[in-house]
Amino acid sequence: MTTELEHLAVRLREFARARDWEQFHTPKNLVMALAGEVGELVAEFQWLTADESRDPDPDALARMRTELGDVTLYLVRLADVLGVDLVAAAKAKLDDNDRRYDADLYRGSARKAPPSPGEPGVPGEDGDS
Template sequence: MDADAQEQEIAELTRLVREFSVERDWEQFHDPKSLVLALVGEVGELAELFQWIPADRAATEFGPEGRQRRAAEEMADVLVYLVRLADVLGVDLGAAARAKLADSRRRFPADELRGVAPHKA
């Protein structure tokens, strides 16, 4: 999927989430702080699925033959709250992600860090 198609996908998802909120008169509850807390809660629910799964079995456990659908539901919740937060704050999520990735490419050059997990000093 090219960048334009991705931007259109994010814009459409943003529209759908905003429409869902408006239809229920939930904008009153969607201040940035509340959305961040909801987002953290959903990330916690996703993390809980993986909590006691050994790292070497996680991909298999949550693959197509495993509990992938359940993980997908929690990932969708995370994405929906993130998209809503970006909408409320007026953040172009696609542009922000591309800018962050460009900065990360500069900070972590592949030819210097291939196969090395960077850490903060």
Template sequence: MNTTELTRRLHAIRDTNNWQRFHSPKNLAMAANVEMAELVEIFQWKSEDESRALPADELAHAGQEIGDVVLYLLLLCAELGLDLDEVVRAKLADSERRFAR
């Protein structure tokens, strides 16, 4: 995933629609949270087995919501001056150090 290119494309959409004034770190974090809640809603009241075998339409919907969450996180990283690849790699390395046996 080329996060630089994705961020450039997101910023083009943002700028075309004059949304920059809404893209504060606070608002982007809240928007990512709302999208995450929409993802959680897909799984609400499903059993463990049902959650692993979503029908095609629900699986597609889950993919859309995951995409929304990731894109908002990308915008949040850009606003904070963080590189998504770097923060994910650093967190993975920390998890490997702490939990890999």
């Protein structure tokens, strides 16, 4: 079964191809554009209080929705260009987080778990010592 993300990836691929933009859609360019769009999304939240961020006014929410759309498009396009199944990658990461962040040990805590074996930053696991 084809997911909505796969349909979106195909549509983005066709959009780029129709404009001869594939030449510009390198992973480097796409991730830089993605970072820019994330920055625009961050700017919408920059001076809000925690409560305001949970319940933005309708105009702010409309701008946030637009920026979230931009972020999603670049993320889906980047994953497509790299040949990464975005849903599978997200599920694998969620499974890893479930293993790393035991609910009983981390409940109510924002502290970071130690890196998983093989993850960068673990001495001896990734070639570093």
